[in-house]
Amino acid sequence: MCRILIVEDQPLIALCLEEAVIELGYKPAGMAPNKSKALSLGANADVALVDVNLLDGPTGPEIGKSLAENDVSVVFMTANPEQLGSGIPGTLGVISKPLLDIEMVQAIQYAVDRHENRIAACPKRMIEFA
Template identity: 50%
Template sequence: MSARIMIVEDEMLVALELEALLEDLGHSPVGIAADSAGAFALLENRPDIALVDLNLRDGPTGPEVGERLARDYGMTVLFMTANPRMLGDGIAGTVGVLTKPCDPKAVEAAVNYALRRTPSPPSCLRVFRNDRRFG
């Protein structure tokens, strides 16, 4: 089963590598957003999941973007960042965080978990306790 995935990342080389990896895994990337406005514009493509970095072109807006996507749009959100401590105990309604750089197997395992294809989280993913969908 293919998922429609939005990438919210301002480092274009990282975003393009992630997009290629997701395609190789059989998913359909719906676009890359480098800032908050771009992320919300991608909603018209009806993504199933968002992979969100914390620091975007418009500043450290990733946590707010992820929270709004989860709360207001019911999206499944995974954060990907080199600074996971910035998220503290997590953001309500979001799944968790992968520490960058991420190897392809870590991304695959985290996406599969977020899509509820695997029952337990991979060791590479710090799951937030406040994600009401996961237990």
């Protein structure tokens, strides 16, 4: 069963993401509001949904890069996609917040499919990184 890490400092958003993960039949690998917690939980994750700006500042890109280097499939979810420039090496892409429930589900499923090496169409509102 795919384990999904939620890196988000806003508790309500993190809980909504966790609920979506569970409803889709996947296992939450934990919730992290900052870099240290995210990296400590990253060893138990297959996929990570990562916000850019967290409690400890704009550490999301560093988190995403580090997780991707450890074979975690990373999708950024942020209200500020321009902060990622042309992308973070090894990560899948970014989707802009706020998200509709269906967009959240599509982003999660896309990341899982890519992690499991299945062909997956990039969700419409997601910017895929090369």
